[in-house]
Amino acid sequence: MSTSLVSIIIPTRNSGKTLNDCLQSLKNQTYKNIELIVIDNNSGDNTAEVAKKFTKKFFIKGPERSAQRNFGAEQAAGKYLLIIDSDMVLSPKVVEECVADMENDNGLSGLIIPEESFGSGFWAQCKKLERSFYLGIDWIESARFFKTKNFITAGGYDEKMVSGEDWDLSNRMKKYGSIGRINSLIYHNEGRTSLKKTIKKKFYYAGQFINYANKNKRGDAFKKQTGVIKRYALFFSKPDQLFKNPLLGLGMLFMKTCEFACGGIGYLSINLNKKNEKYITGKSR
DSSP: OOOOOEEEEEEESSOHHHHHHHHHHHHTOSOOOEEEEEEEOOOSSSHHHHHTTTOSOEEEOOSSHHHHHHHHHHHOOOSEEEEOOTTEEEOTTHHHHHHHHHHHOTTEEEEEOOEEEEEESHHHHHHHHHHHTTTTOTTTOOEEEEEHHHHHHHTSSOTTOSSSHHHHHHHHHGGGSEEEEOSSOEEEEEEEOOHHHHHHHHHHHHHTTHHHHHHHTTSHHHHHHTOHHHHHHHHHTOHHHHTSSHHHHHHHHHHHHHHHHHHHHHHHHHHHHHHHHHHHHHHHO
16 A cells, blocks of 8 residues: 555635534544645634644635645645645545555546535535536536646646636646546535525625636636536436425525526626726726
8 A cells, every 4th residue: 555645735714613524534534644734814713723633734824725725735745635625524535545546547647536515404405416416527526636746837726716726727737647536525514504605605706707717718618617508407417316306406406596697697797897997997098
């Protein structure tokens, strides 16, 4: 078995409610040669206190998660990098499988780790149902496990991106090899979410999507990622899964329709504002 060091990077901001479970799942990995690197963005809760129980590598960095992740990679000593979020819980063999696959196939530059949502309340269950359709869909999933040297050579995450940065990095990593996937799961804690919270989040991230769009809009993956009809076709391709619980299926479709609508408004509003700013600036000159 390989003994290569794996550096696990976790960006945080007010993550005290979920961070302990996340870090404990990392300590419980069957693969033990890991280092934990927590990069916090000036949290106002007990995030720092929780993190320091698990690691000495705790740093402060902002303004967004791409910058935090890249800074974490600069502090890393491992041959491999695993980038996760603070609301994730890893099943025990995630790191073991990732290292084994990388060591057995030199042609790999990154690995996708499948995700499954959990949470409390109706809308969290809708989100869980939605995510279940994305397993094995390469234009939705993105890599989280990388060879450090390839990550550094590729320039890490694009820090101009607040949304779509995972897809963008996976696209660039393909220059150094193929993207594989493992079987062990990451469990994504949706908490007790609400429709309002979900829509508000989508509005924000869609508004920040312009940098990813400008950089990747010519690619086939981008057309699929932004195609509303393509997404609905994916859902309806598995009617037994979609309507196993009819109320949940209808709720998920309603949730996604609201997200698409508000996301479109968010994207257009930011894009139009930027165009107006350029026009006004140019006119003033």
